[in-house]
Amino acid sequence: MIIQDVINYLEELAPLNYAEDFDNVGLLVGDKTKPLTGVLVTLDTLEDVVEEAIENNCNLIVSFHPIIFKGLKSLTGKDYVERTVLKAIKNNIAIYAIHTALDNALLGVNHMISEKLGLTNKQILIPQKSTIKKLTTFVPNAEISKVRNALFAAGAGSIGNYSNCSFNIEGYGTFMGNDNANPTIGNKNETHTEAETQITVIFEKHKQNQILKALFNSHSYEEVAYDIVTLDNKNQEIGIGMIGELKKEMSESNFLDFVKTNMKTECIRHSAFLGKPIKKVAVLGGSGSFAINAAKAQKADAYITADLKYHDFFSANNQILLADIGHFESEQFTKNLLTAYLTKKITNFAVVLSKTNTNPVNYF
Template identity: 60%
Template sequence: MTVKEVTEILEDLAPLPYAEGFDNVGLLVGDSTSEVRGILVTLDTMENVIDEAIEKKCNLIVSFHPIIFGGLKKITGKSYVERVVIKAIKNDIAIYSMHTALDNVPNGVNAKICDVLGIKNTKALIPQKGSIKKLTTYVPLKDADAVREAIFNAGAGNIGNYSNCSFNVNGLGSYKARENAKPTLGEIGKTHYEEETQLNVTFSKAHQSKIMKALFATHPYEEVAYEISTLENNDQNLGMGMIGTLDSPMGELDFLKQVKQTMSAGGIRHSKLLGREIRRVAVLGGSGAFAIDAAKAAGADILITADIKYHEFYKAEDKIVIADIGHYESEQFTKNLLVDYLTKKIPNFAIRLSESKTNPIKYL
């Protein structure tokens, strides 16, 4: 199995187009055609993780956080990032990062947090904008069924619990083939009129490449007329953070103690307790201050996240409890999620959970 084949399996779980624009995801180091001998799954790729991969004979590291985030102008070994990259290349170890692509999907980072904390009936806290696209194309009547079926198979036409959704309008299309054209129908230099179906489908942006390949492969025309637009509609299962409910309400202090124990947090920094029961819980793994307003608007009693700054706690405004449990602590179960997923998809393959300590924060 090659690196590319493994990453394609990972992208079935977390398609890279779902990553945030600022992020750096995908294959960061290594050759996609290399044969994989073993996979090491980690939250961060540090030097000790490279050493662990060498020891365990793993030549592909699947890392949640990208070791290369900004551009590297020099690779001289002066920074920890450069040293990791150099050591990985020297030892023919590929590094693949998922980061916000895995944050945004419904079975990703935040779903795992909800599962661990017993939060049910979940949906995205901040639905990702621009994730739903619409394709409009024009197909001769006799070819419409074949084209429609091909793009359905590529991922178009899925709306909630329904598949093969489309809207079709029959009409009369026209075109005139120029001198160098090779028209499927009609003659060069003459305006041709053809009974056509206007085919409209919506699709997730993650499937756009496959859908367009299917369209071009099955459409009979030399030049395919089509339009792609971005819709304002939101997929409620796709986006940053999650919000859901507890089976039974809990007191604020009791819930925070449970979170501290379950997430093995060295401590929890939180805003003022409000003397209310906790029933509706919002979570966002990693740095989540940007989700405070969304959590309040969604009626959450508490937001579980990390990296909250001093003044950001004021945003609670006696409407919500903000709890900072630590960046590493909030995302620590992500590597378990990935190991479980890969083990199911690639049974009888060497997939290892990293045992290296990568949390840079210590507690007194």
């Protein structure tokens, strides 16, 4: 097994296509073709984490946060970022960051928080836009099943709980090849009319390359006619944040005690109590002030996130209980999620859960 094999597994869980534009995800340091010796999973990559990887004979660090966020103009070891990168390079250790790709994954960061809180009826809080595409192509009637099944096998035609979804219209296509053409049907320099079926399927954008490859490999035409458009349809399986319901409603004070215990946080900063029970809860790991209005719009009783500023708490506007549990605290179980996932995928290599506490915030 090589490092790229682990990357392939990670991108099945959280395709990088869905990471936010501002982010820096993927393989940040190292050679993806190197044989794998072991994987260390961490929330942050620091010098101590690289040392931990060395001690555990792991030449790949899978990190939630990227150690390189902005461009590096030098590598002199003047700060913790440069020192960490230099140490990884010196010891032939690769670093892969997954960050907002996992934030936007259905079974990612916010799913983990929801599980810790025992939420039911979970849904994405803010579905990511422009993640669904539609392919239309034209196929000779004799090849309909072959091409359509190839598209389905490549991942096209899935809508929620349904698969193998397509729409088909019969008609006639015309074409004429020139002297350089090599037509599989008809003759050069003669207009040919062929009974064809128009096939339309939708797919998630990260599957586009594999779906086009399946189309070209299964279609007999030298030049395959097709078009792809991006849809505005909501995709309830890709997006940031999550909203669900507690198994039993709680008072506001009991709810915050419950969150404090289950999320293992030292303290919770919160907006004013409203004197109403908590049942419907929205969550978003990391900095989540931008989603306050989305939580209110979906009638959440409480919204759990981190990094709220002074004026953000006014946004509660007597409509919702806002709870800032801390950035590290909201994301701390992410490395457990990744370790469990990779352990199931990789049975013959060590997947090590980092023991290094990377939280830069201390409480007095």
